[in-house]
Amino acid sequence: MFSLHAHSNHSLLEGTIPVEDLISFAKISGSRYAALADTNSMHGLIQFAKLAKEQNIKPLLGV
Numbered sequence: 001m002f003s004l005h006a007h008s009n010h011s012l013l014e015g016t017i018p019v020e021d022l023i024s025f026a027k028i029s030g031s032r033y034a035a036l037a038d039t040n041s042m043h044g045l046i047q048f049a050k051l052a053k054e055q056n057i058k059p060l061l062g063v
Contacts (some may be wrong), residue, residue: 008037010044019044023051051054 006022007015015038026034034057036048045061052059 008039008044011038019048027055033058037062
């Protein structure tokens, strides 16, 4: 199971994991979906969506 409340390093003081690592974890865990819900930032959403689609993972986007 993959969390729907994941923060990347684009969320100041709330997340430290790079977008690439979120996608890698979803792929390794066998998830078909990955979520990104950064706080007060949309800087990583496009990168996240592109990487997810490249890995055949459906991106769930939120801010």
